[in-house]
Amino acid sequence: MLRGIGDLLHHGLLLKYVVASLFRVTWGFLLAAVIAIPLGLTIGWYRRSEMAFNPLVQVFRPISPLAWIPIAILWFGVGDLAAIFLIFVGCFFPLLVTAMSAVHNVPSVYVNVGRNFGLNTADFLYRVLYPAVVPQLIIGSRITLGIAWLVVVAAEMIAVNSGLGFLIVDARNAGNRYDLVIGGMVIIGTIGLLLDSGMRSLERVKSFRWGYSEN
Amino acid sequence: MPMPALTTPPAPNVKLRMEHVDMLFERDGKSVSVLEDINLEVRDGEFVCLVGPSGCGKSTLLNVVSGFLSPTSGSVTIDGEVVRGPDPRRILVFQDRGVFPWLTVEGNIGFGLSNLRVAERDQRIAHYVQMMRLQGFEETYPSDLSGGMKQRLQVARALAVNPDILYLDEPFGALDSVTRLIMRGELLRIWQTERRTIIFVTHDIDEAVQLADRVVVLSSRPAKIQDILTIDIAHPRNISSTRYLEHRDDLLRKIGVAYTV
Numbered sequence: 001m002l003r004g005i006g007d008l009l010h011h012g013l014l015l016k017y018v019v020a021s022l023f024r025v026t027w028g029f030l031l032a033a034v035i036a037i038p039l040g041l042t043i044g045w046y047r048r049s050e051m052a053f054n055p056l057v058q059v060f061r062p063i064s065p066l067a068w069i070p071i072a073i074l075w076f077g078v079g080d081l082a083a084i085f086l087i088f089v090g091c092f093f094p095l096l097v098t099a100m101s102a103v104h105n106v107p108s109v110y111v112n113v114g115r116n117f118g119l120n121t122a123d124f125l126y127r128v129l130y131p132a133v134v135p136q137l138i139i140g141s142r143i144t145l146g147i148a149w150l151v152v153v154a155a156e157m158i159a160v161n162s163g164l165g166f167l168i169v170d171a172r173n174a175g176n177r178y179d180l181v182i183g184g185m186v187i188i189g190t191i192g193l194l195l196d197s198g199m200r201s202l203e204r205v206k207s208f209r210w211g212y213s214e215n
Numbered sequence: 216m217p218m219p220a221l222t223t224p225p226a227p228n229v230k231l232r233m234e235h236v237d238m239l240f241e242r243d244g245k246s247v248s249v250l251e252d253i254n255l256e257v258r259d260g261e262f263v264c265l266v267g268p269s270g271c272g273k274s275t276l277l278n279v280v281s282g283f284l285s286p287t288s289g290s291v292t293i294d295g296e297v298v299r300g301p302d303p304r305r306i307l308v309f310q311d312r313g314v315f316p317w318l319t320v321e322g323n324i325g326f327g328l329s330n331l332r333v334a335e336r337d338q339r340i341a342h343y344v345q346m347m348r349l350q351g352f353e354e355t356y357p358s359d360l361s362g363g364m365k366q367r368l369q370v371a372r373a374l375a376v377n378p379d380i381l382y383l384d385e386p387f388g389a390l391d392s393v394t395r396l397i398m399r400g401e402l403l404r405i406w407q408t409e410r411r412t413i414i415f416v417t418h419d420i421d422e423a424v425q426l427a428d429r430v431v432v433l434s435s436r437p438a439k440i441q442d443i444l445t446i447d448i449a450h451p452r453n454i455s456s457t458r459y460l461e462h463r464d465d466l467l468r469k470i471g472v473a474y475t476v
Contacts, residue, residue, distance in 0.1 A: 112309075116306055118302065131318075206356060
């Protein structure tokens, strides 16, 4: 197995595949975060919009991102965009739900203090609501990034011709190279661990830490 | 909409006036009366304590007066102007979780000062850090402060915006008895140097008699003003003097009655 990984490294393929997978995860995750988090915060803040949107969210949420594979290929063809779309779908709903519940969990005292000091809406969002939800968003993002890493491997097995998921399928198809299959799995696990510890390090930032140390 | 034209002009020196304040809450389709015909005038610079049995509606009254809740009927006027919402000219201090955990001590004190120039803001922050004895903790986050320091910080943040009224909702209720005693002393010291109007909700009889110019006794729900006691003892008050004990026993008797209503 180690020799297999060594071969891949030697041919520059491993680095290329890792970069390809990380590229897709980054874009899929970031796109989902940029859209789902503000949307979730808004929906959560206005109780009525939550009542309106929640059924829709709960219908889409249990659909596995993998069920979107045919549609992704239909819309975007075989390539990066299809994979990014699948990761986007996989990340969107967990982040949306996290953001919605994060707003609910903001203690009313913080909201009242913000009102008392006469903040306008923009200041209120930036100086009270946003800092109050960040710790919960970080936890949600940590879990979601894990999902994104799961989805990218599955997506690459079908929708593209590069990446770590492709490596595994390709290694099997090209003559049952199970050493490379296992090697690919080890690399996927290792990178997953690194991603998670990267997200965890955010939890130690001083102005976020209150959200975790409170008993 | 209340009719300002009918509000009588305030007598000189009256800061805050509650007129016929009623508060009804809808709960499970039934309406529950929490406040009933509250009438009170508070003078400028006066220290008023609201006491009453727990759950009677003291905090509700404070929330109405500070503009967080609108009364079902009646009105609250400050300097002759009807209160229509919370206002940075009067700050409410909460019992618990009132400081922002994501801001340092300095950040919290400066929270309401973002429209000042940096130099002025820093000076204001330094002033209240000193007044509230938080020196050395400027960069500390609230999670590393004691309960008493957090409440001092909350009072500092309130005073920093130079409000004319402070509303305090059982601010020392979550502190141990020694810290509470120290905090009362600090609050009196500030009140005497800065001369703000203070409305202070507590269920602690001793606290009320130690602090207040007048103690307003509320009945159990629906809260009505049952009695108003004037505590005419100069500060600092000797809490084992006969007059102090007389006032305290008087208040205890009245509260005792309140509990059986």
